[in-house]
Amino acid sequence: MDNHRTKIIKDKVFLFTVIFISFLAVLPLMAIIIQLIIKGARVVNLHFLLSLPKPPPEGGGILNSLTGTLIIVGIATLIAVPIGLLSGIYLAEFKNRFTRFTEIIVNTLQGVPSIVIGILAYLWIVKPTGKFSGFSGGFALSLMMLPSVIKNTEETIKLIPSSLKEASFALGANYTSTLFKVILPTAMRGILSGVLIGIARIAGETAPLLFTTLGNPYMNINPYKPMDALPLLIFNYVMSPYKAWRDVAWGAALVLVSLVLLLIIIMKMVGKKWTT
Amino acid sequence: MLQDKIFKKLIFTCGLLIILLGIAIFITVLIGSIPSIKAFGFHFLSSKQWNPVSDEFGALPFIIGTLITSILAILISIPFSLSVALLLGEFFQEGILNEILSSTIDLLAGIPSVIYGFWGLVVLVPIIRNIEMKCGIPPYGVGILTASIVLAIMIIPYTASIAREVIRLTPPEIKEAGYSLGGTRLDIVRKVIFPNSRSGIIAGILLGFGRAIGETMAVTMVIGNSNTLPKDLFSPANTMASVIANEFTEATTNIHLSSLIQIGMWLFVITFLVNLLGSIIIEKTEIKGGLNG
Numbered sequence: 001m002d003n004h005r006t007k008i009i010k011d012k013v014f015l016f017t018v019i020f021i022s023f024l025a026v027l028p029l030m031a032i033i034i035q036l037i038i039k040g041a042r043v044v045n046l047h048f049l050l051s052l053p054k055p056p057p058e059g060g061g062i063l064n065s066l067t068g069t070l071i072i073v074g075i076a077t078l079i080a081v082p083i084g085l086l087s088g089i090y091l092a093e094f095k096n097r098f099t100r101f102t103e104i105i106v107n108t109l110q111g112v113p114s115i116v117i118g119i120l121a122y123l124w125i126v127k128p129t130g131k132f133s134g135f136s137g138g139f140a141l142s143l144m145m146l147p148s149v150i151k152n153t154e155e156t157i158k159l160i161p162s163s164l165k166e167a168s169f170a171l172g173a174n175y176t177s178t179l180f181k182v183i184l185p186t187a188m189r190g191i192l193s194g195v196l197i198g199i200a201r202i203a204g205e206t207a208p209l210l211f212t213t214l215g216n217p218y219m220n221i222n223p224y225k226p227m228d229a230l231p232l233l234i235f236n237y238v239m240s241p242y243k244a245w246r247d248v249a250w251g252a253a254l255v256l257v258s259l260v261l262l263l264i265i266i267m268k269m270v271g272k273k274w275t276t
Numbered sequence: 277m278l279q280d281k282i283f284k285k286l287i288f289t290c291g292l293l294i295i296l297l298g299i300a301i302f303i304t305v306l307i308g309s310i311p312s313i314k315a316f317g318f319h320f321l322s323s324k325q326w327n328p329v330s331d332e333f334g335a336l337p338f339i340i341g342t343l344i345t346s347i348l349a350i351l352i353s354i355p356f357s358l359s360v361a362l363l364l365g366e367f368f369q370e371g372i373l374n375e376i377l378s379s380t381i382d383l384l385a386g387i388p389s390v391i392y393g394f395w396g397l398v399v400l401v402p403i404i405r406n407i408e409m410k411c412g413i414p415p416y417g418v419g420i421l422t423a424s425i426v427l428a429i430m431i432i433p434y435t436a437s438i439a440r441e442v443i444r445l446t447p448p449e450i451k452e453a454g455y456s457l458g459g460t461r462l463d464i465v466r467k468v469i470f471p472n473s474r475s476g477i478i479a480g481i482l483l484g485f486g487r488a489i490g491e492t493m494a495v496t497m498v499i500g501n502s503n504t505l506p507k508d509l510f511s512p513a514n515t516m517a518s519v520i521a522n523e524f525t526e527a528t529t530n531i532h533l534s535s536l537i538q539i540g541m542w543l544f545v546i547t548f549l550v551n552l553l554g555s556i557i558i559e560k561t562e563i564k565g566g567l568n569g
Contacts, residue, residue: 007458007460008460010460010462011460011461011462014460014461014462014465015367015461017359018359018362018363018367019359019363021355021356021359022356022359022360022363022377024356025356025357025359025360025432025436026360026377026380026381026384028384028395028429029380029383029384029387031395031399032387032391032392032395035395035398035399036391083290083293083294086286086287086290087287087290087291087293087294089287090287090288090290090291091291093287098291098295099291101295102291102294102295104552105294105295105297105298106294107551107552107555108298108548108551108552109294109297109298109301110551111486111490111547111548111550111551112301112490112544112547112548113489113490113491113492113517113540113543113544113547114389114490114492115490115492115517115520115521115540115543116301116305116490116540116543116544118520118524119305119308119520119524119536119537119540120301120304120305122524123304123308123537124304143297146294150294174277174279174280175280175283175284176279176280176283177279179283200386201386203388204387204388204389204390204391205388205389206388206389206390206492206493207389207492207493207517207521210521210524210525211524211525214525231388231390231493234390234391234394235390235393235493235497238393238394238397238398238497239497249394253391253394256388256391257387257388257391260386260387260388261383261386264382264383264386268379268382
């Protein structure tokens with residue numbers, strides 16, 4: 001009887017320990033978000049979003065880095081989506097040694113440290129053109145975005161029942177029109193969620209931008225010149241000795257995290273609707 | 277049918293492009309490293325002299341720094357990621373608690389690295405500094421331990437999501453057999469679930485390790501950026517990734533730049549091998565999913 005009771009107590013103690021440790025694991029996330037909201041909300045307002053940085057001791061706003069991030073991420077998306085989509089279709093529709101090898105490369109690409117991606121973009125674009133530019137940063141980020149677009153496209157298309165395709169072929173449609181009129185529309189949500197998670201992944205990347213877009217305290221929308229980006233601004237301002245700049249960093253961090261988390265939430269909603 | 281032929285050529289070309297990209301990455305870093313390989317040979321990996329002024333470069337302090345921070349981060353994160361995995365994969369396989377915890381873990385994985393570094397700098401560094409002052413160690417605050425803690429938080433989602441999938445795969449018959457013999461939850465976890473999902477858990481740990489090795493910004497912000505061999509867990513150091521982030525734009529000589537590229541090459545090779553090993557194990561155990569993307 002006693003033995004039985006100790007067993008039940010042990011069982012409960014174990015369960016609560018596991019719950020407690022898991023709670024500790026997500027505690028930093030809550031701490032980060034609460035602190036971001038408290039300290040960031042003090043600085044973030046419309047004026048903050050629409051004005052340029054000021055020399056110390058003043059702080060200023062984040063207009064240049066916000067537009068920079070949008071432009072750089074836009075460039076990355078424009079490069080990564082078409083290539084990723086087409087190679088994802090290829091990997092889903094064919095299976096041979098060549099696709100097996102391609103899959104290994106895609107996995108490798110996913111694991112390449114972001115700083116190495118930065119070195120590549122420097123050697124491939126910055127060095128030959130002789131200047132730091134927003135475009136080189138966008139290119140670096142596109143390399144980081146490719147794997148998630150490819151994998152999501154491939155996996156979504158593989159899930160489509162072959163009867164759908166066969167019905168289209170039976171109606172006399174050729175492969176290309178089957179793909180554009182049957183496969184891609186069916187797979188749309190899955191592909192879209194891959195693109196969104198890719199964007200969420202690269203929007204906050206800093207390391208690949210350090211020696212490609214470099215950063216720029218002035219307003220610049222020309223992708224062939226150095227640009228600022230939110231993560232770069234956060235990195236540079238956090239390490240600065242001026243309090244006003246660190247406040248700007250808090251505000252920028254709040255804006256960046258909100259953008260990324262919003263993308264993840266939209267992605268989850270898109271993905272969910274697609275599975276049911 | 278011509279349309280089909282052209283389109284198939286097009287998607288094949290894109291697949292080919294990906295392969296060429298992979299090969300080009302390796303060749304580029306290899307060519308970039310040649311000057312420093314020629315100058316230092318294998319001595320590059322065993323020398324602890326990193327002196328841009330006298331153009332002497334050895335990467336040992338950074339290799340050691342990377343290994344210590346990553347291993348320490350893994351050790352710190354294991355209890356947390358296994359607990360999360362157990363909750364999601366076994367105790368609460370569905371329901372509201374599962375939803376909340378798994379969304380939180382997804383968000384944790386989505387927070388940019390620079391934000392973790394920011395948080396580490398503002399919150400963790402003062403705490404560590406206080407501890408150091410009480411222990412009578414030079415109170416830097418930044419250093420190996422601080423970097424490892426930040427890294428540990430960052431890799432929990434990666435290890436946990438793989439471990440969750442494999443724990444979920446444990447056949448219910450064995451678990452039920454265990455319970456019917458009078459086993460407690462702890463017994464089942466220790467004697468049935470963990471042995472059964474060992475290889476998947478190891479794969480998850482390996483993938484977390486791969487992330488930790490390559491992680492740059494968060495580490496750069498809290499490790500203290502010192503180019504000497506670390507003396508203890510509290511000393512400032514540099515990892516392979518953080519030294520590149522710190523010195524790449526400031527490298528004035530060719531040999532300095534090439535040495536940094538060579539560090540990048542080894543970083544690429546190591547993460548490639550670690551990830552390859554992890555994904556081979558995953559493929560063998562037939563785990564689906566993992567973290568999104």
